Amino acid sequence: MNDSKPILSVRGLHKSFGALEVLKGVDLDVRPRELVFVIGPSGSGKSTLLRCCNRLEEPGSGSIRVEGVDIMAPGVNINAVRRRIGMVFQQFNLYPHLDALGNVTLALRKVEGKTRAVAETIGRGALARVGLAEKAAAYPNELSGGQQQRVAIARALALEPAILLFDEPTSALDPELVGSVLNVMRELRESGMTMVVVSHEMRFARSAADRVIFMDHGAILEQGLPEKLFNAPDHPRIRDFLASIEH
Amino acid sequence: MFARFADTFFNLEVMQQYLPKIIEGFFVTVQLAVAVVAAGLTTGLVLAVVRAFRVRLLNFFIVIAVDMLRALQPLVIIIAFYFALPNVGVRMSAFVATWLALALVLAAFAEEIFWAGILAVPKGQWEAARSTGLGFLATLRYVVLPQAVRITIPPLTNRTIAITKGTALGAVVAVGEILYQAQSGYSFSYNPSPLTLGALAYLVLFVPVVWFGRWVETRFAWKR
Ligand SMILES: Nc1ncnc2c1ncn2[C@@H]1O[C@H](COP(=O)(O)OP(=O)(O)O)[C@@H](O)[C@H]1O
Numbered sequence: 461m462n463d464s465k466p467i468l469s470v471r472g473l474h475k476s477f478g479a480l481e482v483l484k485g486v487d488l489d490v491r492p493r494e495l496v497f498v499i500g501p502s503g504s505g506k507s508t509l510l511r512c513c514n515r516l517e518e519p520g521s522g523s524i525r526v527e528g529v530d531i532m533a534p535g536v537n538i539n540a541v542r543r544r545i546g547m548v549f550q551q552f553n554l555y556p557h558l559d560a561l562g563n564v565t566l567a568l569r570k571v572e573g574k575t576r577a578v579a580e581t582i583g584r585g586a587l588a589r590v591g592l593a594e595k596a597a598a599y600p601n602e603l604s605g606g607q608q609q610r611v612a613i614a615r616a617l618a619l620e621p622a623i624l625l626f627d628e629p630t631s632a633l634d635p636e637l638v639g640s641v642l643n644v645m646r647e648l649r650e651s652g653m654t655m656v657v658v659s660h661e662m663r664f665a666r667s668a669a670d671r672v673i674f675m676d677h678g679a680i681l682e683q684g685l686p687e688k689l690f691n692a693p694d695h696p697r698i699r700d701f702l703a704s705i706e707h
Numbered sequence: 708m709f710a711r712f713a714d715t716f717f718n719l720e721v722m723q724q725y726l727p728k729i730i731e732g733f734f735v736t737v738q739l740a741v742a743v744v745a746a747g748l749t750t751g752l753v754l755a756v757v758r759a760f761r762v763r764l765l766n767f768f769i770v771i772a773v774d775m776l777r778a779l780q781p782l783v784i785i786i787a788f789y790f791a792l793p794n795v796g797v798r799m800s801a802f803v804a805t806w807l808a809l810a811l812v813l814a815a816f817a818e819e820i821f822w823a824g825i826l827a828v829p830k831g832q833w834e835a836a837r838s839t840g841l842g843f844l845a846t847l848r849y850v851v852l853p854q855a856v857r858i859t860i861p862p863l864t865n866r867t868i869a870i871t872k873g874t875a876l877g878a879v880v881a882v883g884e885i886l887y888q889a890q891s892g893y894s895f896s897y898n899p900s901p902l903t904l905g906a907l908a909y910l911v912l913f914v915p916v917v918w919f920g921r922w923v924e925t926r927f928a929w930k931r
């Protein structure tokens with residue numbers, strides 16, 4: 461796609477929970493401005509892969525580099541690394557005791573040490589990018605699921621990350637609210653944000669993804685352009701999977 | 708009939724005589740209660756935060772200590788501090804013994820309540836905060852505790868009021884608080900009117916506390 465250095469580079473990643481080996485040697489490079497889409501059956505290790513990339517899960521073995529920094533190196537400042545990787549969760553995980561602006565500005569103030577005024581300027585900018593400028597003072601329980609997820613995206617964006625990881629960002633949403641979140645993601649992609657998206661929104665993948673990865677049993681079974689993977693995958697397993705979710 | 712009742716329980720002469728003592732006791736009770744609440748809640752919160760670090764051995768000792776303090780009668784602890792500890796060279800005033808015993812008991816209950824509150828905050832809250840670069844303590848301070856404390860306000864308020872009323876146990880070791888003053892007034896005057904005054908003093912002190920507790924509960928109720 462392009463030859464610039466990868467922002468995220470995963471090599472030989474293994475991860476086990478007790479006796480259960482969940483990731484069995486995953487290699488993944490994500491280059492600047494790329495949108496990598498990850499699909500695969502439930503339990504195939506998609507979430508674990510994302511969560512290893514910012515060490516919400518401790519990787520077992522292998523290496524993970526973010527902008528060239530080995531995040532497993534002893535003495536690495538993981539909090540500094542995490543500022544460079546935004547994460548968006550299925551359940552939004554907004555802070556219920558803070559309003560939208562408070563959610564978006566907390567890390568700016570407490571991690572980056574910005575003053576409230578500076579943080580709020582940045583925070584309002586991030587809320588505007590997800591189309592929620594007028595909801596700055598709303599608490600999470602006063603927002604629809606789609607709005608909550610967009611605030612969560614703004615919270616990640618506010619830190620100006622090098623890459624955004626999405627773990628099923630629309631799976632918890634009522635169908636009529638999915639579109640608003642996907643639109644925000646599409647705009648991010650058009651503005652050049654680097655993204656890894658785990659999702660079942662195949663239509664979004666077809667139109668927005670640069671590359672689709674199919675994971676199965678903790679490994680990447682096949683990857684390629686969306687047209688190839690969706691229309692003519694090499695593995696019948698993938699055809700079955702696509703058929704099973706397109707009811 | 709009523710005149711006799713009034714003379715027994717509302718003897719103005721006796722009341723006038725012992726009012727200064729009861730007022731003195733009132734302020735001793737207030738001091739004791741404030742000191743117990745401040746020390747007990749702070750210690751309880753600190754212990755719960757320490758427990759959140761999940762250091763096995765440390766948590767083992769916290770749990771043992773907390774369970775013992777919750778199982779014991781506060782009065783037994785007061786008596787142990789005041790009468791038994793001097794045998795091993797630790798001496799403290801009756802006021803300090805009562806304060807320490809009640810503060811420890813409140814700390815134990817508060818630790819359990821705060822800890823339950825911390826556990827009740829979903830794991831996703833930790834993960835969201837950590838994923839933005841907040842450290843463990845910052846996450847606890849700005850994301851988890853504000854939510855945990857809200858959940859804990861009702862049980863904590865009830866427990867705090869109950870233990871604060873335990874300041875009356877100080878009378879046993881002659882702390883000059885309300886009950887002690889009322890009882891000694893009663894035994895000197897052979898008239899229970901000082902006890903009436905004492906009861907009034909407790910009402911004046913604790914009815915506002917109960918109201919405050921109710922206000923706090925509604926103030927911190929979740930906006931759903
Ligand atoms: N914290 C955990 N402890 C134990 N097992 C886990 C944990 N997280 C995930 N797993 C297991 O790892 C496997 C992969 O999970 P996950 O990465 O969530 O898959 P996916 O996101 O593709 O559905 C599943 O079998 C799941 O049960």
Ligand SMILES: [Mg+2]
Nearest residue numbers: 506507508628
């Ligand atoms: Mg998952």
